[in-house]
Amino acid sequence: MYIIIGQNAPNSEYFCLYCECNAKSRYNMDLSWSHTGNAKGNKRPPLFPVIDLFNYIPDELHILLRISDVLIMECNWNWTSLMGPDKEILLQYFPVSEFISGSRGINIENLWREFYRLYKILRKSSHTDKEILEFEKDAKNWVRTFCHPTVGQMNSAAATPELYRKDDVTPYMHVFAMHIPYFLRWLKEKGLSLRLFSTCSVEKKNHEQVKLFFGGTTMGGGKKTKPVVYDILVFENRQIFYLINDIPNEITCNNINIQDNG
Numbered sequence: 001m002y003i004i005i006g007q008n009a010p011n012s013e014y015f016c017l018y019c020e021c022n023a024k025s026r027y028n029m030d031l032s033w034s035h036t037g038n039a040k041g042n043k044r045p046p047l048f049p050v051i052d053l054f055n056y057i058p059d060e061l062h063i064l065l066r067i068s069d070v071l072i073m074e075c076n077w078n079w080t081s082l083m084g085p086d087k088e089i090l091l092q093y094f095p096v097s098e099f100i101s102g103s104r105g106i107n108i109e110n111l112w113r114e115f116y117r118l119y120k121i122l123r124k125s126s127h128t129d130k131e132i133l134e135f136e137k138d139a140k141n142w143v144r145t146f147c148h149p150t151v152g153q154m155n156s157a158a159a160t161p162e163l164y165r166k167d168d169v170t171p172y173m174h175v176f177a178m179h180i181p182y183f184l185r186w187l188k189e190k191g192l193s194l195r196l197f198s199t200c201s202v203e204k205k206n207h208e209q210v211k212l213f214f215g216g217t218t219m220g221g222g223k224k225t226k227p228v229v230y231d232i233l234v235f236e237n238r239q240i241f242y243l244i245n246d247i248p249n250e251i252t253c254n255n256i257n258i259q260d261n262g
């Protein structure tokens, strides 16, 4: 994505595809950024100059995956290989407060649940203007809570401890709070919604293919001379052929037991 638009990498000072926010201001939800594109981070001309910047729609699945990675990483659990639906379940139900003690655990658990609630809103197939406005306010507040500094005397019982550091606010969180509301409005005008642009079906397909073709390398005798892509295409061609010609792709096997009564 960054290569296509000719931008610096997402870990650079001017990290955003859509605005000129710098890395140090990323946590600050009181600033507002106009959707002008990012001339400061441009290192090369875009590959497809004919495509307007705002036709590059942020992908909701990666917002879910990458933001939940940050939330989950805190717990030192290596769950980054989980798929979208698993992470949704985790965000929705996992009892974080049983694993992180005190008010910090409770606050982090609330942070997970609130992120899940907001994610469900952005996944809706249509939104009212009011819903988008609320989403914008709540998403910014979510980032504020995420990196809110310790309130009160450190280590005292009355203190509200910091949940995450300001530096932990990622470019995805910036897009989530600062640009998603803009895209929701813009797509709404055109009778569209963000979920139509999700890459989750492509990712699912990729996962299935990896499982089927890379997972079973010894399938059919082990050593293969043809590349895996060849197998994938052959397999899918057959599936399509079966579908078009209405051929069942399961075989019902009847075993007849013949008993020798003689």
Ligand SMILES: [Zn+2]
Binding pocket: 016, 017, 018, 019, 020, 021, 033, 174, 175, 178, 179
């Ligand atoms: Zn931005």
